[in-house]
Every structure is written in C-alpha cells, then in structure tokens.
Amino acid sequence: MFIVVSLAILITMGLALARAIAGPTVYDRIAAVNLFGTKTVLLIAVWAFISNRTDLLDIALVYALINFIGVIAVLKLVTVGDFHSSSVDKIDSAKADTE
C-alpha cells in the first residue's frame, strides 16, 4: 500500500515539476513550487512509515513550515516588489497610478 502511495506522490511531483518548467506565468510557477513542497512533506511522511522511523514526522512538519514561509515571502515579493515598504503604501501608489 505504501508503495502505491509513494508512487502516486512521485507522479504528482512529476506533474508539478512539469508545470514549474513550462508554466507561462509567475503564479503557475509559485503554485508548482508550493505543490512540490507539499508533496515533499507527504513523501517524507510516507517514507517515515515505510522505514518505521516515526521521528521523521517532525522533520516533515518543519518542512511544511519552511514551505509556507517561503511561499509567503515569494508572494509578498511578487505583489509588492520589495521587502522594505509595507504593502499598504504600494497599493496606495498603485491606486494613484490608476487615478
């Protein structure tokens, strides 16, 4: 059963990798990387049960946290442009541009 699960996760990883390589827009690639990180967490969790080492589950949780923080940082950078100004300033200036 674990073999089938891990193969399914690997196939999903392949699909996410294809989207990350081919994806025309920025958001395709961000979603692909986020999906890839999630599949990494799942694969490590399955591997923990295959190899009977449940302490790996803690590592999988930390991976989920790193993945979440990384995606938040990437999204902030893409929408705002840098890490220095707050997003409210940029949205205000974008509104001023459109007006």
Place this chain on the structure above:
Amino acid sequence: MIDLIINIILLTFLAITAIAIIRTTNLFATIMLFGIFSLLSATLFVVMDALDVAFTEAAVGAGISTILMLTTLALTKNHNEKRSHAHRPWLPLAVVTITGMALVYGTLDIPGFGDPAAPANTHVAQYYINNALPETGVPNIVTAVLASYRGFDTLGEVAVIFTAGVAVLLLLGGKPSSPNSNPRTNKKREEDET
C-alpha cells in the same frame, strides 16, 4: 526495493530540474527551479538517512537562499539574461567531464556503504555508538555529536552564520528612505502630515 525506485525517480527529477535550470532564461523561473532542486535534494537525503543534512538543505537551500536570490532580483530589476549564441563552452565541458571521471575513478577505492572495516567506522564511531545515549541522552547519534560532543564547534558556527546574516541584512535590507527614492509616496506622506 521501494527505496531503490524512489531514489531512481528522485534522481531523474533532479537531472530534469538541472537541465531546465540551464535552459531557462527567465531568472524568476530559475530561482523557483532552484527551490525545487533543493527540495528534491533534501528528500534524497532523508531517504538516505542523513536527516541533519536534509534539514540544512531544506532550510538554507529551499528557504533562505530562494528569498535571498529573489531579493537580489528585486533590487537589480533584470528579469531576463542575455544569452550570446556565439558562446561555445567546449573547453569547460571537457574540463568538467575529465574532473567528473576522475572523481568517479576515486570512488572505486571507497569502502562499501556500512562496511564495519572502513576507517570511518573503526576510529571513534564505536565510542559514540556505545556511549552517546547514556552520556548525552540524545537518541540521534549525529545530533549528539553535533550538539554535545562538538558543542563549542557548533557554537562557533552559529556565530559565523549570525555574522553572515547580519552582513546580508545590511547589504539588502538597510536601504535608507532617501527623499528621491520614491517621490510619490513621500509626497503623499508629507501631505498626510500637513
């Protein structure tokens, strides 16, 4: 059996990602693929039972360096590299091929995986295996060595990494808000203040 299949598929993904990184001209896509490359490497390290290496790879490779490169990209604002078609890197390819073949030749002398007669397993490893748990109370031997037996060494590494982090923050994050940097928001702030 299943670990062999997982290793082969993950290494295939790794090769595909590496080729895609070389072929892509969009710098944002390259950074995203670097993140995927780090996640794949970290998964391979987990499957090969190198938990500490996998943890470092995920935190540094997929987390910190992705954000570092994206910040640099936001500062430079150059999202497409120019590729000269006249460039024919045959000499570097030959050097890399010869070096790789020499390294593969060097691995032929390495003792087998988990060989009890290997030099790495006959020196102090036996002492750590016998005494790490009663002396330190840490179940993972690698963690016990890094955090207890070599605690001062790890403390020095932490100091080095902290200094490097401060330097990077000064380079990337210490941008002063000069009056000419963004006139519109500054003007708006002045209007708000008046």
